[in-house]
Amino acid sequence: MRRVRPRLPLSLALCLLLSLSGLSLAQERPAITGIAFIRMYTADPAASAIFYGKTLGLGHAESDGITRYSVNDLQWLEVEALPTPAPASRLAAIGFTTHDAPALERFLKAHNVVIEQPLAHGIFAVHDPEGNLVYFVQEGTKIPGLPITSPNATSHRIIHTGFLVKDAATEDRFYKDLLGFRPYWHGGMQEGKTDWVSQQVPDGTDWLEYMLYDIATPSAKQLGVLNHFSLGTNQMSDVVASLARNKCEGPNCAKTQMGKDGKVQLNLFDPDLTRVEYMEFKPSGTPCCSPILGKAPTEAENR
Numbered sequence: 001m002r003r004v005r006p007r008l009p010l011s012l013a014l015c016l017l018l019s020l021s022g023l024s025l026a027q028e029r030p031a032i033t034g035i036a037f038i039r040m041y042t043a044d045p046a047a048s049a050i051f052y053g054k055t056l057g058l059g060h061a062e063s064d065g066i067t068r069y070s071v072n073d074l075q076w077l078e079v080e081a082l083p084t085p086a087p088a089s090r091l092a093a094i095g096f097t098t099h100d101a102p103a104l105e106r107f108l109k110a111h112n113v114v115i116e117q118p119l120a121h122g123i124f125a126v127h128d129p130e131g132n133l134v135y136f137v138q139e140g141t142k143i144p145g146l147p148i149t150s151p152n153a154t155s156h157r158i159i160h161t162g163f164l165v166k167d168a169a170t171e172d173r174f175y176k177d178l179l180g181f182r183p184y185w186h187g188g189m190q191e192g193k194t195d196w197v198s199q200q201v202p203d204g205t206d207w208l209e210y211m212l213y214d215i216a217t218p219s220a221k222q223l224g225v226l227n228h229f230s231l232g233t234n235q236m237s238d239v240v241a242s243l244a245r246n247k248c249e250g251p252n253c254a255k256t257q258m259g260k261d262g263k264v265q266l267n268l269f270d271p272d273l274t275r276v277e278y279m280e281f282k283p284s285g286t287p288c289c290s291p292i293l294g295k296a297p298t299e300a301e302n303r
Helices: 010-028 045-055 101-110 168-178 220-226 236-245
Strands: 032-042 060-063 066-072 075-081 091-098 115-120 123-127 133-138 158-164 182-187 196-200 207-211 228-233 256-258 264-269 275-280
Touching (some): 075 091, 091 158, 168 196
Parallel strands (some): 032 075, 091 133, 228 275
Antiparallel strands (some): 066 075, 115 123, 256 264
């Protein structure tokens, strides 16, 4: 008697195929562990030096036309003079750490991602689908001339960065489907509307935030709010005290608020209107809109 093998339902077969495909990608893609750096443009390097060096209290050094500010031993901020013609956004680039930069470069090439800056000294760069410049840095790479962390630093941890996104589905194909970023939290200013979508790096707790605003021609101030980065802290009172010691001036230096994600925040703006969002690592309130799905970052994680 001929034995008939049972057939899987089509939907189950497709789910299994997608699952195996995702597993294969994860197995060949090197680990991406966190944020390495954020690079900003400035129209006034002297004013930026006062803001990042004095107010934020970060040790700094300049080389190749870029001033680098140490946040911790493995994370830093970069400030570069505004080029001509000037781009609308002051967010110039973001960088992520990886366990194996050469293998990740090969992986991206194999998936038809154009390498904008080939691997050199442990770093290479690509553009994401919406044109943002994204670097990948070999974990443990020591940047020449990067100073030690200053005792006056108001934070010792970069925890996320965000930027204006026009087509989330297109960006997802790069960050989530190809690179493996994981859902973290989403929310909005109004109930039932999503303005922010956050996803953590595949192998760490830092995250990337899509800023989903339908603005045809955003102003410089609007872009500065959307294209931002975040510094983490255990207690916001420590940031307020550090800013006071560093002679921070203006009402924002002590103006804290509860974010929609249940985390206490404080916002400053650099001379070019880029938002620096201080944020507590863990929520002390109830997040709106969706649960927080991932593990919270800590100060020591990237050090």
